[in-house]
Amino acid sequence: MRSHERYVLTLALMYALTVVVLAFYHESRLELYVSLMVLEYFVVTLLLSPTEPRVTRGLNVIGVVLFAIFMLIVADKVMRILYGVGLF
Amino acid sequence: MAYTVMSSVPLTALGIAAVIVGSVLMAIGRGSSVLPSGIEVALHESSLENLSALVEEMGLRVKAIYLPSSLAEGGPLALVPVSSNPGIKVPSSRLPRRFLIRYGPRAEDVGFLISTPGSVVVRDAEVTRGTTLGNLENQLNLILVRRFYLADSVAISEVGDDRLVVELANPRLREKRLLVHEVLGSSLASMAASTAAEVLGRPVVVEEEEERRDKLVLVLRLLGEAS
Numbered sequence: 224m225r226s227h228e229r230y231v232l233t234l235a236l237m238y239a240l241t242v243v244v245l246a247f248y249h250e251s252r253l254e255l256y257v258s259l260m261v262l263e264y265f266v267v268t269l270l271l272s273p274t275e276p277r278v279t280r281g282l283n284v285i286g287v288v289l290f291a292i293f294m295l296i297v298a299d300k301v302m303r304i305l306y307g308v309g310l311f
Numbered sequence: 312m313a314y315t316v317m318s319s320v321p322l323t324a325l326g327i328a329a330v331i332v333g334s335v336l337m338a339i340g341r342g343s344s345v346l347p348s349g350i351e352v353a354l355h356e357s358s359l360e361n362l363s364a365l366v367e368e369m370g371l372r373v374k375a376i377y378l379p380s381s382l383a384e385g386g387p388l389a390l391v392p393v394s395s396n397p398g399i400k401v402p403s404s405r406l407p408r409r410f411l412i413r414y415g416p417r418a419e420d421v422g423f424l425i426s427t428p429g430s431v432v433v434r435d436a437e438v439t440r441g442t443t444l445g446n447l448e449n450q451l452n453l454i455l456v457r458r459f460y461l462a463d464s465v466a467i468s469e470v471g472d473d474r475l476v477v478e479l480a481n482p483r484l485r486e487k488r489l490l491v492h493e494v495l496g497s498s499l500a501s502m503a504a505s506t507a508a509e510v511l512g513r514p515v516v517v518e519e520e521e522e523r524r525d526k527l528v529l530v531l532r533l534l535g536e537a538s
Binding site for chain 1: 320324325327331336342
């Protein structure tokens with residue numbers, strides 16, 4: 224199996240497993256699903272991502288976007304704790 | 312959609328996962344080779360056939376010395392001595408980027424400085440210098456396994472007297488045997504030798520190359536001192 228295939232397959236399997244497990248426990252917080260997916264993206268990318276420079280650049284862009292989403296989720300939680308109002 | 316219409320968080324999460332995986336596939340598709348399939352093989356084979364013609368016409372029979380970029384201008388290159396004198400002389404200073412070059416004081420210290428598949432691969436990979444076999448093994452795994460999928464794994468062991476044994480598990484680059492392989496080694500050997508030269512900063516010669524069932528075993532000899 225080529226490293227591209229291993230990477231994408233692992234990522235897809237991790238996401239499917241996450242959704243199934245959280246749905247099994249009746250988890251209804253979307254931000255928890257998204258945060259876990261962002262975390263899994265970074266872990267799988269670090270361990271298995273292809274090393275071609277152009278592919279790495281594209282994956283870095285996705286990483287920046289996902290990290291920004293994660294920071295928004297964190298900021299929302301902090302705002303809720305400190306001021307009682309969320310961003311969304 | 313699933314969130315607003317069906318109020319289903321798991322389905323929404325699956326949708327988001329599909330968007331992320333789709334973006335990753337796009338990034339991989341855009342970043343991968345743009346050449347039509349088969350063209351790389353044709354370019355590679357024509358380049359080797361030209362080198363074979365040169366080797367045959369010039370009667371070159373001595374094994375090439377893979378030089379690190381610290382000893383050859385323009386990146387790691389292979390020096391093919393013209394003389395068949397077995398005493399290999401290693402260049403002491405950095406050689407300029409020329410095709411036909413004098414690399415020592417003796418009259419027979421003349422050779423061809425050529426770019427090999429390994430030269431190009433190492434130049435593009437931005438190999439980092441190291442001193443241990445672990446460094447070299449990591450770099451070879453990064454280049455040959457993770458980047459080019461040319462083998463399943465690479466293992467290195469030292470057999471003393473400046474000789475390294477490199478084992479490539481399940482090598483995937485099959486080439487028709489050409490005369491140039493007697494001098495440079497196969498393309499995989501060339502990549503391993505160029506990487507070893509660049510990482511360790513020492514000239515390298517591919518002494519032996521043997522295919523065993525699902526392995527390619529190379530014996531590399533390190534020459535000179537680290538530069």
